[in-house]
Amino acid sequence: MSTLHRPGVAAGRDAQALHRAATPDYFGWLEHTRTAGGCARPVRLTGTMTAVDRDTGRVLGEQHTDELPDRVLYKACGNRRAAQCADCSWVYAGDAFQVVRCGLTGGKTVPATVARHPVVFATFTAPSFGPVHHRHVPLHTCADRRRCDCRPAPCHARRDAVTCPHGRPGACFARHDGADPQLGRPLCLDCYDHDHQVVWNVYAGELWRRTKQAIERHLAALCRRRGVPRVEVVPDAGRIRRVPPVRVSHGKVAEMQRRGAVHFHVLLRLDGVDPGDRHALVPPPAGITVDDLDTAVHAAARQIVFATPPHPDRPQGWPIAWGEQVDVRRIGTGDGDVTDARVAAYLAKYATKATEVTGHCSTRLTPGTVDACADPEGDHLARLIDACWRLGRPTRHRTSDTAAQTEDRQGDLDTTHHPYAGLRRWAHMLGYGGHFLTKARRYSVTFGLLRDTRATYRRADDGSVSVGTLAFVGSGWLTDGDALLANTAAAQHRERRRVGREELAHELWSGVAA
Structure with a gap:
């Protein structure tokens, strides 16, 4: 049972939510947190915001965050990973869809040609x-691949009962289910x-x-x-x-x-x-x-x-x-x-993922935390992380004895530059340190353009711009009750917007059909 679903924790969260809802400025707080509503760990900022005339540069007014609810300004974290923040990754996936789709069909400064x-x-x-357990369907009879229930072929069916040099069988006759944790794991860890x-x-x-x-x-x-x-x-x-x-x-x-x-x-x-x-x-x-x-x-x-x-x-x-x-x-x-639409949706979905499919999801590893994940005699993921840490060691450690390797693991991170230094920095990503969505400069619009367009649309067109002198004070909601209220309001807002889009599309289709 997760922490937030334990009876005692849930009761405390509900009490915090009731206390916040009973405050006189509750609706002002909801409006204040609307831009970060739904974010799992919003950034809290403090400082001064100055309104400046767009044409003359004259200061029109100032406001300090002490005058705002909770005395801070909330900003969504913007994390692209769905496992870290579902709401911010939903926004990122929408932007990724537009970036990919515009490169195929045009729009948003990209010519339709x-x-x-x-x-x-x-x-x-x-x-x-090395051979790994896999699931292969030779013939699909399902109507929707996303809900495929077709019978897979045996994993590694072999007539000759061979064994690897470590004495493990080189065949697997299981028909793995799509959620089988064995998928992707080597048939022999020592051979891999x-x-x-x-x-x-x-x-x-x-x-x-x-x-x-x-x-x-x-x-x-x-x-x-x-x-x-x-x-x-x-x-x-x-x-x-x-x-x-x-x-x-x-x-x-x-x-x-x-x-x-x-x-x-x-x-x-x-x-x-x-x-x-x-x-x-x-x-x-x-x-x-x-x-x-x-x-x-x-x-x-x-x-x-x-x-x-x-x-x-x-x-x-x-x-x-x-x-x-x-x-x-x-x-x-x-x-x-x-x-084009299916490809754009497909790529946008994977742009919000990282190593979650492997079963490993952690932040950057350090000499003090790597031992919890890396093990040369452990499972598949532990051996991959251990390989990253061992191969990415500083070049001054050029010994293979066990004592030196242990000392190296507790030593400093990449203190010398060498071609494999990135392995330690990206050990939590199993060595891959690239961006999960990249494009050529001429392919399509940029994420920055989409974000600027969205910010301009939200900003009131009163002839002024806001200049902030802000400092980071923390991340996350102040209480679990605040997170519940803000996320619920954001979910309701998204649902209203979805229903509105469907109604508008229905009206447009009805008008064309008539």
Whole structure:
């Protein structure tokens, strides 16, 4: 039973809520906390807010937070992770949907002509680091994949009863349920290459960078073979440059698999180059089609392989390449399975997640907290975290005896710069330190533009702007009762807005049908 659902705690929370609701300024407090309502841990700020005339810069008035309810200003935390703050991640997912969708259909400063550009949706997976329990449905008969109840195939069915060098069976005949905790766990922990997996996670971003460059090189070579000339553009420096007539803009979301390896879902849009305006979004030259983009993605995924820098534990480094499963689908705007709206919703959903699917969710680890999560003889996740901490040790510790490793674990974090230093910093993310949603500059609008537009819409247009001189004083609601009231009011507000949107859509549809 969780803490907030214990009888004594719930009674105290209800009493706090009744006490707040009985205060004379209760409705003023609700309005004051409305912008942070629903946030799990809002930021509390104190200081002075000054109203300044937008045209002249003249100070119109000042207000100190001591004059506000609770003597603080509440601000939503803005955390993107659904496991940390459901309300703020809901806002982030909405923004992510708009960022992805605008790159496919236009809107919000993106020209609508991008809807006619060739686009593919590619999924790049990590290679195998050892056999893991998995769930595979060879033939779907369900109507909705999100509620799939089809019978899966056996996990690892083998006729020959082989065993690994550690004496564990190399076969599994279980038909795993979708919620089975065994999914993603190795068949043999000692055979699994945990070191290689965390190194792959930390270098996955570099692998994607090289892959995109290879895609663009493939398309540029294709244009040369087909006689499509290069384009002369004038950059900011002023010197004329001859560039390929096509370029690729992308929107990318990282998803953590159950085994703890990241894979990327990428939207790749093929654009042309306008010699008069290098920032313009124009279609690619005639003759360069979505088939060519599809071929370029597959060719680049097979081609890009590199080795990491030497490490004391592996002087030759680790090979970094994509797995065998590279899925490329074409985006359409019809009624098919892969439409712009479905892809945008799919990517927005994963943009609010991190390592929750693996069963591990923690903040950044330190020498004092890592022992609670890392164990070289523990389960799969404990061994991954231990690999991050061990491989990311400062280079001055180049010994492998047990005493030195124990001393290193309690020592300082990355005090020297080396290629694997990020493993310790991102040990709580199993080595992956990249952003979970990234995009090319030209692909779509930015999160900042969406937030600024929302703030401008909410701000009263009275010719003034508010300038705050504020300091952080804490995070979270003052009481559990305050959290209950603020979150309930926010949930009711969202429900009213949802119902209003549905009613408006119904009225518009009825008007068109009439």
